[in-house]
Amino acid sequence: MRTTVSHIAKEAGVSPATVDRVLNGRDGVRERTRTIVMDVATRLGYFGPVAHSGNDIRIEFILPAGNNTFMLMLRKYLFDEAASYGGINASLHLIEAFDPENLAQKLRELEGKTDAVALVALDHPIVREAINSLAATGIRIATLVSDISSVNKLGYVGIDNRAAGRLAGLLMGRFLGRGETHGTAIFIGSSAYRGHEEREMGYRSILAQDFPTLNIVDIIPISEDRERAYEAARHLLSSKSLRGIYNIGSGNQGIGRALREADGGRDIVFIGHDLTDATRMMLLDRTMDAVIDQNPRVEAREVVKLLVSAVRGSKEPEYLPRLQVIFRENIPIF
Incomplete structure (x- = not known):
């Protein structure tokens, strides 16, 4: 099915008018928005078939277990985003919330088995050590939703x-x-x-x-x-x-x-x-x-892009999504 302006707008989280301005090279769009729209348009095949180089990229998503609705939404969007690229083999690992030992053990088990890891991480000494040890093997790591300072990672994707x-x-x-x-x-x-x-x-x-x-x-x-x-x-x-x-x-x-x-x-x-x-x-x-x-769809998009770019040898900046306050009077339509 042909990729349309509406498809690109929905995936990029902007209006069709903004997509139209970007695709036609018109002014009035911020550079960051222009980059996102062009990346989405390329990935969805708007400019032609997308070529993927090398073998499949292996990405692990490590999230808290449980019925937290936000985390359930984030799981879905992470896999949707990974699937939209093609050439990505994504796996999910659920860790009991607030269990640093199990989280650190899972990170140690991934050594030599993946290319990249995105995780919602606990700030604990043994978790920090496990992240640094895994990163030292060449595996790219990004923190998601909640950050950890002083660890060897590509960046953090989440709100301030x-x-x-x-x-x-x-x-x-x-x-x-x-x-x-x-x-x-x-x-x-x-x-x-x-x-x-x-x-x-x-x-x-x-x-x-x-x-x-x-x-x-x-x-x-x-x-x-x-x-x-x-x-x-x-x-x-x-x-x-x-x-x-x-x-x-x-x-x-x-x-x-x-x-x-x-x-x-x-x-x-x-x-x-x-x-x-x-x-x-x-x-x-x-x-x-x-x-x-905070927008889990945007966070999923940005963390997958950050990791995939690093594995393929390019660099993306870490991304802090905007905060939005929702009241009864401005509830958006999903």
């Missing part, structure tokens, strides 16, 4: 998580105002994910800087468990004077359930991450007030 936490704090402060003293709570998956730790730091910093009357009354680790989030939220709502909840990771459905059941739950400002079917419905029924979204 500290900025995301600051954005959540700004929203909370603007929703609740600067006048009265209010209590807020943080729900966190685990600080073993550097991204979660950075979101907490960002949230704390802007509250201290710009909204000193907003207090953090509790920080609740839920290990990305929906039922644990529900029980913790029920307990918190029954025992504390609370005006706001910021959920750093997954578990939004558990918190939302507790808020719906609680007297006065609708008066709590609830801010979380990642637009899914569940958070979309919670925005619509006003259980949630705002969702800070």
Whole structure:
């Protein structure tokens, strides 16, 4: 089937008008967008059959196990993106969340068996050591969604998580105002994910800087468990004077359930991450007030491109997707 402007626009995440401007060499398009559109058009065969050199490229995706909806979406997009290239042999490895020993062991097992690895990594000494050892063998590695510093990697593909936490704090402060003293709570998956730790730091910093009357009354680790989030939220709502909840990771459905059941739950400002079917419905029924979204399709596209380019001998810059705040009034159509 012939590749159309609409196909390219959908894959690149831009409008058909933007694709048309790029393909016809017209001005008014940022260079980064122009590069993405041209890469997608070439890969989809718009300019003719795509030639693949050498043997198949082997890529391993290492993601947390479980029912985290965002991670389920990311899995799908990673394989969609790998399949769109041709000549890529992709495999998925699921590691129990917050288990650095198993993650490090999986990395060690991949030595000599693959060309590249994209992983959502825990920030732990044995994981860092395993990444560096694997990279020393020539395998290209990129971190995804949550970064690790001081390791030998090609780059990081994911949002600026500290900025995301600051954005959540700004929203909370603007929703609740600067006048009265209010209590807020943080729900966190685990600080073993550097991204979660950075979101907490960002949230704390802007509250201290710009909204000193907003207090953090509790920080609740839920290990990305929906039922644990529900029980913790029920307990918190029954025992504390609370005006706001910021959920750093997954578990939004558990918190939302507790808020719906609680007297006065609708008066709590609830801010979380990642637009899914569940958070979309919670925005619509006003259980949630705002969702800070990252685009898993874009992240999958960029990390696969980063790894494939490196294996083929070229270089792509690491990519930080934009943050987007979704309210009830601007929910996009999937």
